[in-house]
Amino acid sequence: MTDTLYDRLGGEAAVEAAVDIFYRKVLSDPSISDFFDTTDMDEQRNKQKAFLTMAFGGPNEYIGKDLREAHAPLVEKGLNDSHFDAVAGHLDATLRELGVADELIGEVLAIAGGTRDDVLNR
Amino acid sequence: MAEITYKDAAHVCEDGETVLDALLRANADIPYSCKKGTCLSCMVQMTEGDVPQDAQKNIRPSLAQQGYFLACMCRPSGPLTIAQADDAVIYGRAIVTGIDKMTPDVCRVWLRPSTPLYYRAGQFVNIRRDDGIVRSYSLASVPRLDRELEIHVKRMPRGEMSNWFFDQVTPGDGLDLQGPNGDCFYVPGTPDQNLLLIGTGTGLAPLLGVVRDALDAGHTGNIHLYHGSREATGIYLADEVRALADTHDNFHFAPCVSGSAAAGPFRAGRADEAAFADHPDLKGWSVFICGYPAMVNAARKTAFMAGATLPNIHADPFDFRDLRHEARDEVEDKPDLW
Numbered sequence: 420m421t422d423t424l425y426d427r428l429g430g431e432a433a434v435e436a437a438v439d440i441f442y443r444k445v446l447s448d449p450s451i452s453d454f455f456d457t458t459d460m461d462e463q464r465n466k467q468k469a470f471l472t473m474a475f476g477g478p479n480e481y482i483g484k485d486l487r488e489a490h491a492p493l494v495e496k497g498l499n500d501s502h503f504d505a506v507a508g509h510l511d512a513t514l515r516e517l518g519v520a521d522e523l524i525g526e527v528l529a530i531a532g533g534t535r536d537d538v539l540n541r
Numbered sequence: 542m543a544e545i546t547y548k549d550a551a552h553v554c555e556d557g558e559t560v561l562d563a564l565l566r567a568n569a570d571i572p573y574s575c576k577k578g579t580c581l582s583c584m585v586q587m588t589e590g591d592v593p594q595d596a597q598k599n600i601r602p603s604l605a606q607q608g609y610f611l612a613c614m615c616r617p618s619g620p621l622t623i624a625q626a627d628d629a630v631i632y633g634r635a636i637v638t639g640i641d642k643m644t645p646d647v648c649r650v651w652l653r654p655s656t657p658l659y660y661r662a663g664q665f666v667n668i669r670r671d672d673g674i675v676r677s678y679s680l681a682s683v684p685r686l687d688r689e690l691e692i693h694v695k696r697m698p699r700g701e702m703s704n705w706f707f708d709q710v711t712p713g714d715g716l717d718l719q720g721p722n723g724d725c726f727y728v729p730g731t732p733d734q735n736l737l738l739i740g741t742g743t744g745l746a747p748l749l750g751v752v753r754d755a756l757d758a759g760h761t762g763n764i765h766l767y768h769g770s771r772e773a774t775g776i777y778l779a780d781e782v783r784a785l786a787d788t789h790d791n792f793h794f795a796p797c798v799s800g801s802a803a804a805g806p807f808r809a810g811r812a813d814e815a816a817f818a819d820h821p822d823l824k825g826w827s828v829f830i831c832g833y834p835a836m837v838n839a840a841r842k843t844a845f846m847a848g849a850t851l852p853n854i855h856a857d858p859f860d861f862r863d864l865r866h867e868a869r870d871e872v873e874d875k876p877d878l879w
Contacts (some may be wrong), residue, residue, distance in 0.1 A: 439850045447846060457842050464851050 424476035424526050428519065434471045437513050439536055442467045444509040451505050454493050460518045474510065474531040486537040543617040547571070547585075556763055560596075565712075570603065571625075572675060576613045580677050581621035581722050582667060583612040584631060589622035591841055599722070604630065618862055628834040632669060632717040633658075638709055640690055645696075647743060650706055651683070660684060662727065663829070664694070664748030665857070666720030668702070676702040679831065679857065680746035683754045690718075693746035693777075705761040724828060725857040726852055727754040735762045735826045738839055739816045741769045744832025745778065747857060752782075752831055763821065764792045769812025769832075771800035776807060795819075813840040817847060824848035827855070836856035 429436075442464060455463055473479040490498060510531055514524045514528050543554045547569055554563035561583050564571050573583040578599055587608040596615035609626065639651040658666075662683040669675045678692035694706045695841040725747050727736075736755060738748040740842050745768050752766055770776050776796045786794040797812040808815050813836055822828070828844040830837050837858040 439845075442851075443846060443848075446842070458838065460841060460845065460851060 424523065424530075425472075425478075428475050428523060428527070430477065431472075433517075434468055434475060434477070436517060437471055438464060438468050440516060441471065441509060441513040442453060445506060448509065451502050454496070454498060454502065471510075473534075475529050476526070484515060486534055489541050490538045491540055498514060498539065500535075500539065503538060507531055543619045546622045548623075554621075557616060559613055560617060560621070560623065564612065571612060571671075573613060573677065574677070578611055578614040579723070581611065581666065581719070582608055582675055584626050585612050585616045586610075586620060586626055586831075588624050590617070590620050592617065592621065596737050603779050607659055630676070632684060632719050635690070635716055635718040637712055637714045637777040639711060639712055640706070642707070644774055646775070646825070647693060647695050647777045648707060649691055649693050650710070650744075652692065652716075652718065653688075654690065658690065658718070660721035662692075662754040663725045663747035663857075664721035664723045665725075666690070666722070668692075668717055669717035669719070670702065670705065671716070674701050676820070677722075677859075679723075679725070679743070679750070679811075679859075681746035681750045682805065683750055683757060686753060686757060693743040693745075695743045701776075724855060725831060725855040726750070727751045727758065727760075728827075731762075731827075732758070732760050733762045736760070736764045736829070737820055737823065737826055737844070738764070738766045738829040739769070739813050739836075740767070740830070741812060741830075741832030741836055742775060742859075744768075744830075744857070745833050748829055749778070749816055750780065752785070752792065754786070756792060759793060764789075765795070765816065767795045767797055767812040767816040768795070769797040769799060769815075771869070773801075773807055775807075779806070811836070814844070816840075816841050825855045829855045829857075831857040832859055875879065 442455075445455055446457065456462065464535060469479060505527060511524060511528060542556055544559060545552050545554050545563060545565055550569065552563055552567045552569065554560055561571065561573055561576065565573070565740070571583060574580040575582070578648060581599065584600065584604075587610055592615050596610040598614070599610055600611065613622075633656055635652045635654040635655055637650060638653050640648055659754045660680060662680060665677050665679040667675050667677050678694065680690055681693055682691035694703050696707050697703045707849040740748040740753060748768070752764055755764060766782065768776060768782070774796065779796050782794050786792045795808050795812075795815060796806065797808040797810055797815050798810040799809075813830075814825065823844055826849050828849045830840045830844070837856050841854055841856050845851060
């Protein structure tokens with residue numbers, strides 16, 4: 420098996436299928452929705468796509484420094500582990516809703532979880 | 542920091558600053574309006590250097606290949622030499638062929654371009670008066686059905702262009718026309734998809750274009766149009782739209798009045814609220830929202846939460862600012878739409 424995780428998930432089409440479901444879940448969760456600006460939904464959607472692409476093991480330009488810089492203003496506003504867990508939970512639920520196999524979900528959540536310290540600026 | 546040269550004068554563009562902001566800071570002469578990549582007023586041509594992709598996102602490929610880009614969307618990473626856009630590439634001439642004052646505050650204007658304009662109903666054009674003032678107007682006409690372009694003009698308090706259309710323009714007068722722009726239009730290929738259209742004020746213009754385009758294309762899904770205004774006098778063309786609904790079983794029209802007590806044939810309340818109350822589940826729908834920016838942005842989110850995907854939500858906030866360098870004074874009595 421030489422296919423990457425990204426390929427096994429379905430690549431860009433999988434990201435496209437997941438992004439609106441994921442973004443909707445995040446916005447409907449009052450404990451975290453304030454961290455997701457809705458004045459420019461297209462821009463937010465692009466950010467969610469970049470995040471999902473990274474979590475799916477796809478080609479991305481995210482590096483730790485970018486994640487830190489991007490989330491620093493949110494950490495100042497109180498972003499903490501509970502919010503990170505909530506987002507991870509919505510990612511999990513999104514993938515289940517799409518019928519993704521458990522083992523692949525596990526791999527995605529492991530990649531996403533690996534960003535925790537950068538996102539929370541620790 | 543990047544050095545930019547515009548019309549032979551050197552300027553400095555700070556990190557994170559757009560070319561437009563740098564030029565405005567230097568009092569350079571450059572037209573602009575929305576400052577967010579929508580209206581295309583600040584299109585200029587790069588003659589040396591590189592522009593980021595974002596700055597060419599909304600530009601026709603043929604123009605992008607010639608180096609045209611939007612100054613308001615360009616944060617340069619290196620030195621840039623920029624020329625004023627070639628006017629003939631951007632603007633064509635058109636003449637006014639008719640004006641119909643439908644209400645004291647809304648008129649429709651028909652225009653005939655000197656060269657045919659290939660557009661889709663619901664897109665918008667920029668109209669430039671001979672003294673250089675530019676405004677954006679959405680197209681209510683449908684290329685297959687109408688020989689001329691049709692725009693709806695709402696009279697704005699102290700509005701330069703709108704009052705000009707109302708008080709001075711007569712058939713035969715000329716103006717400059719740029720376009721078409723924007724992606725608020727009917728996309729054929731899914732004839733059984735349900736369509737929800739919500740517009741306030743002259744936001745009706747592009748929506749009516751979309752509805753007529755869809756009906757003419759043989760759309761079979763349900764088409765629901767909600768037109769809102771604060772006062773009953775702001776609901777215009779209602780008889781024509783109703784006639785369209787009477788002859789098409791799948792087209793439904795709901796004029797809504799949110800201000801004083803709704804009378805007679807009008808629904809009470811805001812158009813967006815009525816639309817979402819009637820249609821709480823928008824999964825698989827295509828949604829079109831035009832008009833007052835605060836309504837558009839709020840309705841966009843509501844439509845998304847109700848299940849429409851973002852690529853299926855077409856929004857056109859009428860938020861184009863004045864093209865003069867100084868912003869228009871805040872109008873105290875804010876129109877509920879324009």
